Amino acid sequence: MSLTPPTTKNILRPASHLLDKLAELRLHGRKALAVLLDPDDFEPARLRHLLQLTQQYPVDFFLVGGSLVLTEHQAALIALLKAEAPQVPVLLFPSHALHVDPAADGILLLSLISGRNPDFLIGQHVVAAPRLRQSGLQLLPTGYMLVDSGRPTTASYISGTAPLPHDKPGIAAATAMAGEQLGLRLMYLDGGSGAQQPVSAAMISAVRQAVEVPLIVGGGLNTGEKIYEALAAGADMVVIGNHLERDPDFLATATAALRTADLTD
Numbered sequence: 721m722s723l724t725p726p727t728t729k730n731i732l733r734p735a736s737h738l739l740d741k742l743a744e745l746r747l748h749g750r751k752a753l754a755v756l757l758d759p760d761d762f763e764p765a766r767l768r769h770l771l772q773l774t775q776q777y778p779v780d781f782f783l784v785g786g787s788l789v790l791t792e793h794q795a796a797l798i799a800l801l802k803a804e805a806p807q808v809p810v811l812l813f814p815s816h817a818l819h820v821d822p823a824a825d826g827i828l829l830l831s832l833i834s835g836r837n838p839d840f841l842i843g844q845h846v847v848a849a850p851r852l853r854q855s856g857l858q859l860l861p862t863g864y865m866l867v868d869s870g871r872p873t874t875a876s877y878i879s880g881t882a883p884l885p886h887d888k889p890g891i892a893a894a895t896a897m898a899g900e901q902l903g904l905r906l907m908y909l910d911g912g913s914g915a916q917q918p919v920s921a922a923m924i925s926a927v928r929q930a931v932e933v934p935l936i937v938g939g940g941l942n943t944g945e946k947i948y949e950a951l952a953a954g955a956d957m958v959v960i961g962n963h964l965e966r967d968p969d970f971l972a973t974a975t976a977a978l979r980t981a982d983l984t985d
Contacts, residue, residue: 738809738826738858739905742934745780746956749985753779753978755971756813756938756961757801758786758913759793764800770968771804777975778808783959784824785813786913798823811860815878817848826858828908833899834865834892835881862906862936863899865892867919869940873912886917889926900931907931909955911939913962918946921953928954942970944977951981 745752755774757767782801784794798821801810812819812827820827829852832840852859866875866883876883884892896907907927909919918940928935937950938959950958958978964970 738811739860739934741809742906742956746934749982751951751955751978751981751985752781752957753974754781754783754811754936754938754957754959755779755964756783756785756959757797758961758965759784759797760786761965762793762797764796766965766968767797767800768804770964770971771801773968773971774805774808777971779971779975780808780957782808782810783813783828783961784810785815785819794819794821795823812857814844814848815875817844817851820848820851820855820857822855822857824857826860827852828862828864828906829859830862830864830908831899831904832866832879832881833863833895833904834867834884835879837879837881840879840881860906861904862908863896863902863904864908864910865895867892867909867911867923867939869911869915869919870917871914873914873939875910875912883912884923886920886923889920889923892923893926893930896927896935897930900933904933906934906936908936908938910937910959913939915940918950921949924950924953924955941974944973947974947977948981951978952984 784797798810809825812824868883868886911919919937924937934956935954936957936959937955941947941950941958941960942963947958960974
């Protein structure tokens with residue numbers, strides 16, 4: 721494997737662009753909404769319906785990823801997003817080094833700081849580093865924290881880590897603070913796919929007070945009230961996925977909660 725210095729063709733696009741967008745939204749008190757799409761559940765007809773809805777109910781980012789991703793499905797999904805909704809940035813939400821795809825705009829470079837599995841703290845990053853250098857993707861170094869959501873999740877199983885206790889906001893705050901001190905640029909609190917309950921408002925608030933970087937929250941946000949509570953507690957961006965796959969019209973509810981949070985912030 722060659723680790724030669726980058727040429728003009730593979731120099732990374734400035735990482736600050738998408739990070740600046742999130743920071744600017746926060747500076748102006750505006751909340752953001754991201755839709756998480758799993759390539760393994762990719763159905764073109766259903767996705768096109770969802771993309772039509774985003775014309776009326778805009779989203780800020782698409783996240784593409786899942787715990788078990790087939791590369792060919794991911795490429796087809798990104799291609800459709802770029803063709804049908806080119807104005808919305810596409811960010812990879814990887815669970816493995818093989819999920820790097822230069823067709824996206826950026827990648828949440830996740831470090832699973834809630835766990836103690838070295839493979840998801842640095843191991844996968846080492847494997848992916850040469851491909852990332854050549855990809856031109858904007859890198860968004862992210863402290864990823866799994867939170868107990870009342871049931872075992874695919875993310876905790878695949879990563880081989882225990883989630884943060886649901887009722888221990890102080891542990892989450894200290895974990896996020898350590899991640900920020902290590903130079904991570906975003907924090908992501910996640911109940912995981914299929915979460916029975918969302919991350920608590922108390923934990924979101926504790927993390928928000930502990931760090932200056934933008935805070936993303938996902939998992940279990942299956943009602944407008946839960947989305948609003950997460951945003952009111954201090955989330956800068958919420959992520960919806962599973963519930964939207966079952967009910968694409970939920971996007972209207974999500975954007976309404978977002979607007980309410982913007983007005984009351």
